[in-house]
Amino acid sequence: MSLRAGIVVTGTEVLTGRVVDRNGPWLSDRLTELGVEHAYTLIVGDRPQDVHDALRFFAERGCDLVVTSGGLGPTEDDLTAQVVADFQQRPVALDVPLEERIWKILEGVRSRWPDIDEEAIRAANRKQALVPAGATVLEPVGTAPGLLVPPPDGTDGPLVVVLPGPPRELKPMWGAAVEEPVLKAVLERATSYELRMLRLFGIPESEIAETLRVARDGGVDIDALEITTCLRGGEVEVVTRYEPTQASIYGAFEDVVRARHADTLFSDDGTLVDDQVADALLGAGETIATAESCTGGLVAARLTNRPGASRYVRGAIVAYDNAVKTAVAGVDPALIDEHGAVSEQVARALAAGAIARLDADVGVGITGIAGPDGGTAEKPVGLVWFAVLHRDGREMVRSLVIPGGRDDVRDRSTTVALHLVRRLLLGTGGLPER
Amino acid sequence: MSLRAGIVVTGTEVLTGRVVDRNGPWLSDRLTELGVEHAYTLIVGDRPQDVHDALRFFAERGCDLVVTSGGLGPTEDDLTAQVVADFQQRPVALDVPLEERIWKILEGVRSRWPDIDEEAIRAANRKQALVPAGATVLEPVGTAPGLLVPPPDGTDGPLVVVLPGPPRELKPMWGAAVEEPVLKAVLERATSYELRMLRLFGIPESEIAETLRVARDGGVDIDALEITTCLRGGEVEVVTRYEPTQASIYGAFEDVVRARHADTLFSDDGTLVDDQVADALLGAGETIATAESCTGGLVAARLTNRPGASRYVRGAIVAYDNAVKTAVAGVDPALIDEHGAVSEQVARALAAGAIARLDADVGVGITGIAGPDGGTAEKPVGLVWFAVLHRDGREMVRSLVIPGGRDDVRDRSTTVALHLVRRLLLGTGGLPER
Numbered sequence: 013m014s015l016r017a018g019i020v021v022t023g024t025e026v027l028t029g030r031v032v033d034r035n036g037p038w039l040s041d042r043l044t045e046l047g048v049e050h051a052y053t054l055i056v057g058d059r060p061q062d063v064h065d066a067l068r069f070f071a072e073r074g075c076d077l078v079v080t081s082g083g084l085g086p087t088e089d090d091l092t093a094q095v096v097a098d099f100q101q102r103p104v105a106l107d108v109p110l111e112e113r114i115w116k117i118l119e120g121v122r123s124r125w126p127d128i129d130e131e132a133i134r135a136a137n138r139k140q141a142l143v144p145a146g147a148t149v150l151e152p153v154g155t156a157p158g159l160l161v162p163p164p165d166g167t168d169g170p171l172v173v174v175l176p177g178p179p180r181e182l183k184p185m186w187g188a189a190v191e192e193p194v195l196k197a198v199l200e201r202a203t204s205y206e207l208r209m210l211r212l213f214g215i216p217e218s219e220i221a222e223t224l225r226v227a228r229d230g231g232v233d234i235d236a237l238e239i240t241t242c243l244r245g246g247e248v249e250v251v252t253r254y255e256p257t258q259a260s261i262y263g264a265f266e267d268v269v270r271a272r273h274a275d276t277l278f279s280d281d282g283t284l285v286d287d288q289v290a291d292a293l294l295g296a297g298e299t300i301a302t303a304e305s306c307t308g309g310l311v312a313a314r315l316t317n318r319p320g321a322s323r324y325v326r327g328a329i330v331a332y333d334n335a336v337k338t339a340v341a342g343v344d345p346a347l348i349d350e351h352g353a354v355s356e357q358v359a360r361a362l363a364a365g366a367i368a369r370l371d372a373d374v375g376v377g378i379t380g381i382a383g384p385d386g387g388t389a390e391k392p393v394g395l396v397w398f399a400v401l402h403r404d405g406r407e408m409v410r411s412l413v414i415p416g417g418r419d420d421v422r423d424r425s426t427t428v429a430l431h432l433v434r435r436l437l438l439g440t441g442g443l444p445e446r
Numbered sequence: 447m448s449l450r451a452g453i454v455v456t457g458t459e460v461l462t463g464r465v466v467d468r469n470g471p472w473l474s475d476r477l478t479e480l481g482v483e484h485a486y487t488l489i490v491g492d493r494p495q496d497v498h499d500a501l502r503f504f505a506e507r508g509c510d511l512v513v514t515s516g517g518l519g520p521t522e523d524d525l526t527a528q529v530v531a532d533f534q535q536r537p538v539a540l541d542v543p544l545e546e547r548i549w550k551i552l553e554g555v556r557s558r559w560p561d562i563d564e565e566a567i568r569a570a571n572r573k574q575a576l577v578p579a580g581a582t583v584l585e586p587v588g589t590a591p592g593l594l595v596p597p598p599d600g601t602d603g604p605l606v607v608v609l610p611g612p613p614r615e616l617k618p619m620w621g622a623a624v625e626e627p628v629l630k631a632v633l634e635r636a637t638s639y640e641l642r643m644l645r646l647f648g649i650p651e652s653e654i655a656e657t658l659r660v661a662r663d664g665g666v667d668i669d670a671l672e673i674t675t676c677l678r679g680g681e682v683e684v685v686t687r688y689e690p691t692q693a694s695i696y697g698a699f700e701d702v703v704r705a706r707h708a709d710t711l712f713s714d715d716g717t718l719v720d721d722q723v724a725d726a727l728l729g730a731g732e733t734i735a736t737a738e739s740c741t742g743g744l745v746a747a748r749l750t751n752r753p754g755a756s757r758y759v760r761g762a763i764v765a766y767d768n769a770v771k772t773a774v775a776g777v778d779p780a781l782i783d784e785h786g787a788v789s790e791q792v793a794r795a796l797a798a799g800a801i802a803r804l805d806a807d808v809g810v811g812i813t814g815i816a817g818p819d820g821g822t823a824e825k826p827v828g829l830v831w832f833a834v835l836h837r838d839g840r841e842m843v844r845s846l847v848i849p850g851g852r853d854d855v856r857d858r859s860t861t862v863a864l865h866l867v868r869r870l871l872l873g874t875g876g877l878p879e880r
Contacts, residue, residue: 023674023676024674024676024685025674025676025678025683025685027470027471027474027484027486027487028471028474028475028478028484028685030471030676030678030683030685031676031678032466032471036461036489037461037462037464037466040461040462041462044462050461050462050491051490051491051493051496052461052488052489052490052491052496052499052500053461053488053489054486054487054488054489055470055486055487055488055489056485056486057484057485057486057674058674059485062485062486065486065507066486069503073499085651085652086651086652086655087651087652087654087655087658087675088655088658089673089674089675129656132652132653132655132656132659133652135659136652136655136656137652178677180849180850180851180854217519217520217521218520218521218566218567218570218571220521221520221521221522221566221570222563222566222570224521224522225566225569239523240457240458240459240491240492240523241521241523242457242458242459242464242465244459244464244465249459249464251458251459251462251464301770302764304743307747308743308746308747308749308750308751308755308759308762309738309742309743309744309745309746309747309750309762309764310743310747311743312742312743312764312766313741313742313743313744313747313856315742316742316743316764316766317742317852317853317856319817319818319819319852320819321742321766322766322767325742325766325767326766326767326769326770327763327764327765327766327767327770327774328742328743328762328763328764328766329761329762329763329764329774330736330743330746330750330761330762330763330764331761332746332750332755332756332759332760332761332762333756333759333760333761333804335760335805336735336760336761336804336805339803339805340761340763340774340803340804369773369774370767370770370774371769371770371773383753384753385753385754415614416614417614418751418753419751420614422747422751
């Protein structure tokens with residue numbers, strides 16, 4: 013039997029998007045890894061009735077497990093623990109030793125803000141030590157404990173796992189939760205699935221729809237697989253989930269994708285283009301630097317996002333102003349005069365400048381018109397020139413007109429740049445031939 | 447009577463977080479502006495039954511309006527239109543003129559990928575022209591039309607607005623939807639609310655909880671307001687929604703916040719620190735440049751995120767490697783030898799180098815240990831030195847030990863840097879005195 017779970021993300025700030033929810037997706041991955049079917053994420057504001065309705069929605073749909081995130085803080089609108097207790101019909105009581113442990117944790121906060129009234133902090137945090145009868149406490153990583161709250165005695169409703177909202181608290185506390193016998197007992201009932209991901213760059217999503225039809229027409233029983241495709245920042249992801257007994261069908265499907273998309277398939281093992289670029293540089297013992305105009309440092313920020321990036325990233329020049337392009341990145345002013353700042357020649361000069369000025373093996377030069385203004389008939393908004401040069405003479409130079417707004421142009425340009433670096437370093441995949 | 451709405455975001459890729467949902471939050475803001483109470487966002491995978499259950503959830507809770515995003519693409523897992531049609535008991539039929547209009551739009555795609563079989567595209571996109579009986583069509587911005595699908599005849603269920611997933615399609619199509627009489631008729635029943643936001647930087651969220659208690663104890667009837675507080679990237683946001691008749695209560699509450707938090711309150715008009723920095727630079731006719739180590743270009747990327755940034759951003763040096771700090775940013779190597787790369791002296795030298803090398807009025811220098819490795823007892827992971835220098839001699843220099851992982855340290859450092867720039871330029875608010 014398949015085990016189903018729902019995720020409740022609480023917080024008006026998440027509902028309205030002032031905070032981007034990272035917990036729902038992260039928990040979804042963890043549940044999927046454990047073979048739990050994650051059917052819904054429900055985002056609700058900070059109202060008791062709405063949180064209660066969310067729990068009821070999952071219970072009525074036969075979920076075995078509900079994970080909540082958020083609403084455990086010290087302010088008055090933090091009410092998840094109380095609502096879950098009510099829903100599971102379990103009265104709360106103050107756990108005095110827990111209150112003391114929270115108080116000890118708060119010593120750090122109190123020393124950072126010495127002017128703040130101690131009793132105010134204590135009062136605000138006391139409710140975090142209220143525990144429903146029969147619940148298991150997860151020790152706080154921040155100041156809020158988590159809870160595992162079983163259904164009302166004698167019923168078979170969902171176990172509710174109550175976790176705090178900050179991701180750096182939620183993640184380790186989920187790790188602790190799965191070690192608790194009450195959750196382990198639920199998870200033992202899960203089916204195991206295989207999950208595979210193929211990533212392609214440089215084709216439209218409709219091509220994958222056609223590939224699915226080709227596979228089916230060719231006798232591959234793809235209905236035995238659960239295939240989802242999506243477009244993400246210009247990359248197409250094909251995610252397939254299947255029971256281990258269907259592995260040969262998945263293999264046949266993957267063969268069809270490989271045959272039809274050899275030039276654009278770049279990842280079959282979950283790696284991102286970022287991972288592949290980093291590994292290729294590390295493997296070759298080479299370094300990289302960028303000289304960016306329209307991307308404003310986004311490529312450098314993305315290259316340095318991984319731990320250990322200092323081993324292969326030398327740095328970057330964000331040459332937003334033309335004077336910076338010439339004085340700092342070493343672009344010949346005559347090139348800008350003759351061809352314009354957004355041109356193949358300037359992209360090449362930026363890449364060469366990154367190599368020379370920052371002493372790197374690989375240089376990335378990007379110059380384009382992010383918009384919304386600055387476009388002309390000849391050079392429209394969205395036109396971006398990319399040059400990736402290697403000291404040894406290899407190069408990948410392209411231009412694209414990227415549709416959408418300023419954010420789209422900047423983000424997509426960053427991804428394109430990484431793919432050009434990847435292709436230069438690895439030689440195959442990830443870009444359509446032309 | 448209050449008008450309630452729900453948002454359904456479809457797509458397994460969103461549920462599992464491979465794509466971050468931007469539509470739910472954006473639609474939430476639009477609904478709130480229109481005085482519609484947005485109670486839930488439900489994220490569901492690409493399964494007909496789950497999408498159907500989502501619609502039923504909102505209908506059962508008395509929602510007057512449901513907005514769906516996604517599931518209108520050409521692939522087999524795009525099924526929202528069909529599920530909504532079934533839910534509203536409205537059979538679909540092919541709209542031949544609409545199919546032709548979509549086909550014309552696809553000419554662009556066909557010319558970009560000339561090798562692709564035309565009939566494959568046509569077949570994949572034909573289902574996008576299936577329209578439920580009695581529904582209003584929203585013209586496509588991409589290739590997928592939107593739909594306004596009324597409840598079954600003779601019932602008072604919710605009107606369902608069906609929009610595509612890509613934000614640059616969804617946003618203009620929502621704009622078109624609110625002009626349609628069938629949606630206007632629903633929206634006329636909404637109450638209007640005032641929405642106000644206060645932003646503070648440099649205090650813990652628990653201080654706001656205390657401020658709410660102080661306001662209540664001081665006789666402000668804050669229960670007549672709907673106040674939510676949240677912590678976002680180190681900033682505390684206090685959002686208040688109230689009916690216009692309660693304006694004087696809101697005014698009294700805001701006075702209490704101002705009195706207690708004068709030094710850390712930095713925005714009362716919805717502006718972000720980014721807006722304030724940009725406006726201050728534009729107003730003074732001054733320019734800015736950064737020299738960043740641990741943030742890897744994130745501050746430059748954020749400064750250049752706004753249209754027109756070229757008027758005040760000169761550029762940046764991402765000095766990841768110490769040799770780049772000295773050769774490009776002009777940091778005296780002796781400072782690094784004597785004090786270490788992560789030190790007040792090097793942060794100051796980076797800021798001075800940004801001013802000198804990039805010819806800016808304001809220079810930002812950042813150097814820190816983003817982790818997970820590289821920390822010592824004296825200089826732990828998370829230690830970041832910030833120097834913001836102005837050519838005229840003003841300065842803001844601070845160090846912080848930022849908790850959390852590598853992403854937290856980099857992101858929080860970026861926000862701190864902007865607040866230091868803001869404080870230097872504006873002189874008040876946004877930072878605790880010390």
